[in-house]
Structure formats: C-alpha cells, structure tokens
Amino acid sequence: VxxxxxxxxxxxxxxxxxxxxxxxxxxxxxxxxHYSPFFDQHDPEGNLREPREIALEQFKELEKNHHPEPLPEDSLKELEKILSAADKAASELGS
Known part of the structure; x- marks a missing residue:
C-alpha cells in the first residue's frame, strides 16, 4: 500500500x-x-502442481540458501531454562 x-x-x-x-x-x-509465488500452483506448461511438491521445492531452496545467524549464548541459555521448566511441568502433569 x-x-x-x-x-x-x-x-x-x-x-x-x-x-x-x-x-x-x-x-x-x-x-x-503482496503476491507470494507460493500461491502460483501451476508449472510453466499451465498444469496444476501438488501443494506438497511446491512446499518441498521451497523447503529445498530455503535449506540451500538460508544461513541464519546463531542465537546469542544468553538467548540459548534462556531457551534452555524455558524448555527445562516446560519438561518439568509436563512430567508433573503425567504423574
């Protein structure tokens, strides 16, 4: 806009x-x-492609070209605390 x-x-x-x-x-x-190419489900010949095929193609492209920066160490430690607390809460629910 x-x-x-x-x-x-x-x-x-x-x-x-x-x-x-x-x-x-x-x-x-x-x-x-914004137009996303994900919504274009036709191949160059105009045939409809399977959504799974499109998703797999996009995944492979991301896997090949996307190289995110690692999280800072303090963020990783905080995530570990959160996961540990969630594991503990889940195990207490199962007891």
Missing part, C-alpha cells in the same frame, strides 16, 4: 470489531497486497 499513514488511519477508525470492506480505502487498495 502506497500511503501507509492513510492505511493506519483506517485501521484505527474501524477498530478490531469493524468491517474493513465497508471502507472506501480498502475497496480501492484491495488488490495492492
């Missing part, structure tokens, strides 16, 4: 229980959304 301020104004005006389709701004910009 080109005009973020007007979009945010509409969100504030409508609120969580409102109906955005009643807003002129929504009707004007409804097709301005």
């Amino acid at each position: 080109k005009d973020l301020d007007s979009t945010l104004d509409v969100i504030k005006e409508v609120g969580p229980q409102g109906h955005y389709m009643r807003q002129k701004h929504t009707r004007t910009h409804i097709r301005d959304f």
Whole structure:
C-alpha cells in the first residue's frame, strides 16, 4: 500500500470489531497486497502442481540458501531454562 499513514488511519477508525470492506480505502487498495509465488500452483506448461511438491521445492531452496545467524549464548541459555521448566511441568502433569 502506497500511503501507509492513510492505511493506519483506517485501521484505527474501524477498530478490531469493524468491517474493513465497508471502507472506501480498502475497496480501492484491495488488490495492492503482496503476491507470494507460493500461491502460483501451476508449472510453466499451465498444469496444476501438488501443494506438497511446491512446499518441498521451497523447503529445498530455503535449506540451500538460508544461513541464519546463531542465537546469542544468553538467548540459548534462556531457551534452555524455558524448555527445562516446560519438561518439568509436563512430567508433573503425567504423574
């Protein structure tokens, strides 16, 4: 959406229980959304591809090209504490 301020104004005006389709701004910009190639389920010949095939293809691409930074040591320690507490709580429920 080109005009973020007007979009945010509409969100504030409508609120969580409102109906955005009643807003002129929504009707004007409804097709301005981000297109994801995941939703294109056709091969180059126009044949419909299986969602599992598409997901596997995307997974392989991510696995090959995505190299995230490791978490900081303090974050890893905090996660270990959380997992340990969850394990303890789960085992107490099973007793």
